[in-house]
Amino acid sequence: MFEARLLQASLLKKILESIKDLVESANFDCSPEGISLQAMDGTHVTLINLVLRNEGFETYNCDRSLSLGLSLVSLSKILKCAGNDDTLTIRARDNESDTVTFVFESPKNDRVSDFEIKLIDIKNEQYSIRKSDYSAVIKMPSAELQRICRDLSIIGEIVTISANKEGVKFSVSGDSGSGNITIKPTSDSDVPAEQATVIESKEPVVLNFALKFLSNFTKATPLSPMVTLSMSEGIPVVVEYKIDDLGFLGFFLAPKIE
């Protein structure tokens, strides 16, 4: 028996909105420690890494590990039925069951919704995610990254990200012209530390990425006011959104080689 209760159904709704256009279906791996999901997009260019720890749930019961294979399209349709303030309970019987149940309850308990989704069989691939010692780690407002991706997408398809201690430069070039947007570390001491742009740079780094994927990652913006970009030459950038006390949603994107 697996049962996990989340105070905010809207959190899972936002997670699904962030990943459902990248991956059609995936395994939610439930263990006593929490729920995790790892999946690559169809073109094998980006890897999604979702971690939701048991202590972030209102209640969490998992006797033994099980893998819930779900169509993310179907799940996102069903999560659209959750009200913004609804709680969510996920229920699955042991591995023999072929459905999982999602229950949404309104705060006043005057509306209860329960949905059953059929489980599907998905080959469980294991991706090794190595912790790197990155050349540059940038923490910046997630809305700012979203805006930059949206704006630069109008002009070109490839963004060059150059980071050093002084700032991060996003450059693009296309038929209309070329441009650079430069973000500097926050120097204004009135800005609270948790909203400040911070750049940790060991050595300058310059990488090219497909804007299409970066833009897609920024659909996770509603999950967190800040986003972290970790970059080193020759390895994938990690774009990571913290999810309250629950865990995080990370995206890996391989750089374009010119």
Added chain:
Amino acid sequence: MFEARLLQASLLKKILESIKDLVESANFDCSPEGISLQAMDGTHVTLINLVLRNEGFETYNCDRSLSLGLSLVSLSKILKCAGNDDTLTIRARDNESDTVTFVFESPKNDRVSDFEIKLIDIKNEQYSIRKSDYSAVIKMPSAELQRICRDLSIIGEIVTISANKEGVKFSVSGDSGSGNITIKPTSDSDVPAEQATVIESKEPVVLNFALKFLSNFTKATPLSPMVTLSMSEGIPVVVEYKIDDLGFLGFFLAPKIE
């Protein structure tokens, strides 16, 4: 001579938005008692019943009954020109005239708009609307019904509505999965009586409906904060929106037989 003046042109605008996608053209039957409209949609599955009583108008003059046949598409285009706070005057000469005039006046009287629409000849069918003693009468927030129809439409095409004293359950099933949304009567005494969900149930009732039509009815949501569903086995459900002191807009929908 027929002349009726309504303080809020926006009311007729909202009525037209609710019915124009169901019926292309209809007769507005004007009598000394008020204006009424009865029309079936093209597929003869739903019946619209609109009643606007004379006492709800600012002024109302109707010597003898006349039938104004109008293209609802044209009328809705013209009502789009009414400001939200405009008053509306409807004017028609006796049966010999072939146009009707709609006049919108802004509150400060600095903008006056008048529009003429050609009358069209529509066969006047009389529908007998029997008052039934329904098995279940549900009064609930109209926005809630709209949301349920919108959410469940994502999952399937047919909704099963099951009502008894404890609550109303809306069930749907589709390729993504299946689900139920259950609404319970308001028990919280802090909710004012006019906003409370109330279920009057003589005997349990279970009926199936095409979500497409129910969703269409909920376009009337801006007309009233509450909606009433009256149901009995084997006869059409009535979905009714009260229009302030003016009257009501009701929709009849035959249940689907499995």
Added chain:
Amino acid sequence: MFEARLLQASLLKKILESIKDLVESANFDCSPEGISLQAMDGTHVTLINLVLRNEGFETYNCDRSLSLGLSLVSLSKILKCAGNDDTLTIRARDNESDTVTFVFESPKNDRVSDFEIKLIDIKNEQYSIRKSDYSAVIKMPSAELQRICRDLSIIGEIVTISANKEGVKFSVSGDSGSGNITIKPTSDSDVPAEQATVIESKEPVVLNFALKFLSNFTKATPLSPMVTLSMSEGIPVVVEYKIDDLGFLGFFLAPKIE
């Protein structure tokens, strides 16, 4: 060397949004007095006349006149990257250069964006704009004109504007019916003078215009709360939006002869 700095990049953004659907590319003529642009739409029915005076800029340096030929489509894409509170600096070297640079700076200076656009060669046509002594000059809220154009476009394609001392009547006729919207001069003394509808009429005037073009002009509504229509029989109407202390954006539209 040409360099002009504007406190509100959003002003140029709004100007481009107003004209980019009428004209594909145009010369920005920069002289010591300021920047001006004159261009006709592809069908040669409307003329755009933009004047931005040097004194409205934060700083303005122009040694000798130069003409910056730009794709308005490209420029509008690049201006989409300007934040609402960003300042804008336009920089061009002398005539030998083949690019122009636009720099956006955020108020806190934590984001700097610079864009280069290629200059294009556009034949400089000179349009003679004669000052007329118009039969009627109407100053009215720009949002009101926008609404009238939008509303009447639903009903027909040609608007007849009739102006005299008592008011301005916008008339349209189409398959749905026909209608008139009449605007009267503001008589309410509570309305501040700068928001009041004022009609100066020497003699009554009646002119027909293509609503498509008039509607297009009203995309300039965000530039100014008021708009001025200057009309005489047989010559183009001038629809003019004042741009703060900077200048104005005017549109000329030839009347339709019946």
